[in-house]
Amino acid sequence: MSSTEQGTSSAAPAEPTTAPESAAAPEVPESFYYVHGKDKVVHKVSAGALQHSALIHGMISNLGYTEEQAKANPFPFENIDGDILQMVVDWCNQHKGKPTPPEDTNLPKQKEKLFDLVLAVNYLEIKELLTYCCKQVAMMVKGKSPEEIREIWMIPTDAEDEAAEKEAKKRAGKEAAGETAAAAGDAK
């Protein structure tokens, strides 16, 4: 398993201080977690950056990993392509602890990548990034005609939808018949 380290290394714990109460609170060392996608490439991400993802944040809260345990057990996201996960990690790092800007121009322009990113971000529950992605999806067809939209978003025609529906019904019928036959065989 290869590994790319993202983010800054954790700071040394600050010495306990005897300063008066009004002084700044001691800096807490930042903790890091590890994630990997379909390509098994591990990304090191700070807890602060991962807070964008409601899914991962929930997992961290439930597991209560130490840093060593986290390093040994990267969160696996086998349903997300490596390059897409890399984009998500980069975005989380860039927007760590910052208010989210109204627009994000660094999102991919290619349709397939953007759609994959939407699926990944939806799965990881990163609300702000999902908002940007969906806006970007809408921008793909800005000012386009119905025919152009159909092509860009690969929208089936009514005839194709009807054919697909017939096919799905046929398949469901066959499956139901198969199950009935299997149940009858079991009964014998």
Next chain:
Amino acid sequence: MPVRLLSLPVEDLQYALECMNVGDLIAFSLCSKRTKHLAKSLNRKIDTPSVYVSENCIGIDILPDDCQELPDDEDLEDPDFQDFQDNENVSLELFDSSINIDRGNGVEEWRKPEFTQGDWIAHLLSIFNETMIYALEIDDISLPYLDTVKEFIPKCQKLRINSFCSDDVAKIAFHKLFPLIEEVEIEKNIFANEIDISQFLTPNLRSLSFIDFDNPFKLTADDLLAVKITKLSVEPANITEKELNRFVKLWMKGNNTFYSPKSIKLTLDYEFRRNRRKVFKGIQYEFVEEDDDFQFRMRRGDGKELMVHIEDNLIIFNFP
């Protein structure tokens, strides 16, 4: 692997569609039955739709509902306002088989061979969840086409007959359409050729306005007494102060408790400013001042009141 938009999770798809402006949403809705249903499910609001009908062409402007309120300066920084700015108005001309659409970047033609003009209207009303056309404006159209229009616009709230409409079509349009509408505006004096205006004053309409500054509308006291419209406006009216005086006197003597108008507004010629006292000659009235507004109040035997407001060459009879 190709990825299709419609395979996105429902919420994401919905959000992406919500980011689209009205013009893009119309285009999307025309891709298939499924996209039409998706567009409809967004429940996007538009300003009350109005159509303009000329021979064989129907014009319709689609305005996003949020254009009704203009934001103040602080809102200019608001990201939501940026979306609002993106929601430009859309002008469409509907024909059988095609539409011309203007989204601010020139006119595009979209074809849908199976669509009639009625289908286009039904499609647009459906995706924006509107039940009817709000206002219908009629230009110079033929009588057979008027029947076609009536078929695909079975109901509307306001009818506007513009100055290009022929007298015959205007009269027939009024008589054919008034049972379906509540307000009418006629921008042409169609009563020049001895046509009795009183038959246009008797339908139970909420509002009727006559406007033709080149050809004043001739009225008599009897016409005004026959009015059944809740709110009548005539700009300009050709009626003498003597005749207005007769109208007020006859109203005072009358005991018709079912006189339905709430207001009759008449714009008169500028001579009226000098002669307006003649309207009240021989009539007992009170002079009422309310919030800088001066009115003449008259009461008849059965207790009914008439308030008359006069300003420059304008006289308004209010029946509270």
